[in-house]
Structure formats: C-alpha cells, structure tokens
Amino acid sequence: SMFYKLMNAKDFKSGQVREARLLLKEMAERGWIVGAIYYNILISKLCRTGQTAQACCLLEDMLEEGPTPDVITYSTFISGLCKGGQVTEAFQIFETMKANNCAPNTITYNTLIHHVGKVGRIVDGCKLFEEMKTTHTRPDLVTFTCLISGLCKAGRIEEALHKFYDLKTEGLSADVVIFNTLMDGLGKAGRTEEAGELLSLMKSNGVRPDLVTYNTLIDGVGKEGRIDMAFSYFEEMKSREITPD
C-alpha cells in the first residue's frame, strides 16, 4: 500500500524520497523482486519536479545494491537532466551508462542530440550521430528531426537539407514533423520560396500538411512582410479543413 502510493505520487518532499529509498531496499532484503521499472518510475517523477539530485541518489542505490539500471533508467535520467538545463551532467550519466555496460539505444541518442541542438551545440550532435553508426544504433525519424532542427538553428541549412536527402538512404521516408522542421528552418533563414516548394513536395509524397505546417509557413512569410502569401496559406489551410489535434 505504501508502495502503491509511492508509484502513484505526483511529487515528493525530500523526506519522502528517503522513505522511498528505504522501502525499496527493505523489500529487496525481504526477498521481494523489485524490478528496475519501479526505480525508473521514481526517477522519472523526480526529474519532472526538478529533483535531479534525488533522482541521482536512486540511480546510485541501483548501482550499489539494487536492480541493475536498464537503458530506460539511463535515458529517463538523461532526459530529465537535459530538461533542467544540466546537459553536462547528462553526458556524465551517458558515460556512466557505457561504463556499466548498458548500451545506449536510439532514444538515448535522440535525447542527447535534441538537447545539444537546442543549446546550439549541434557539432556534438553530429558526433553522436557518427557514434550511432559505429555502435550500429539505427537512426529513426526522431534522430533526423533533431539533427535537422539543430543544424538549422546553427545556420547550417545546406547540411540540414543533406540530412533530409539522407533519409531515403537510411530507408526512412519523411513524415510531417520532418517537413515542418525543415520548412521552419528555411523560413527563419529567409528561404520561404523553398519552404513553399516543400509544401508541394510533401503533398506529392502523400504526407498531409497539418496545423503546424501552416502556422510555420505563415510565420515565415509573415516575418518577410509577405501578407499576400500569408493569406494564401491561410485560405489553403481553411479549404483543407485542418483541425488541431
């Protein structure tokens, strides 16, 4: 019952975290199998409330005497650290992960590539992408979205376009998020003509434009003062009966 409450709790006071750690240890001592998932749930909740130091204590418990942390444990914590702006610490945990023979998966890499891109360090994202190749970790559409977004943010539009073309090589086909991301990058770089061409391309590829697509295009041409184009995208959006999800 105490255990049940812990797993359903929305937030924790620091005293409660101490109690939780003791409870999990006691359960293990009494012969219960306490799986990594229960630690993962607590780590996720603690990160969401900004208590990354407490989350780190749980990871340490796992490494010392608890269930072996799995790829979800590390990815959860890495994501939580990044969201709190602790990207450096996230990379330290990434190293800890490897040192403990836990192989990062696509999601682990995607999380890191996303956050380095956000803080303008896509160079590091590209290194991670290379590392994925050497570790035979297959990139997916999320990987490419993060790379394209990060490259555009760093002003490296040509390389972003290259990544877009590389999708086919990887056996992937661009989805609406990939198109939206690239159109946003082009628009913010003043290349709204190309963004408009992508709208045609996505349609001919059978990818349905959504509300974000049109918001992105309208924002792009709007900032260039092309009110006529903004209206035409708006009209097209209405005619297509786009609805927010």
Added chain:
RNA sequence: AUAUGUUUAGACA
C-alpha cells in the same frame, strides 16, 4: 505505473 522529435502572438513567473 517508467525514456526521445516540429510552429507561435499574448498573459503569468
């Protein structure tokens, strides 16, 4: 009751 991606005017802090 566990982990990753795209657009933004305003208000709040």
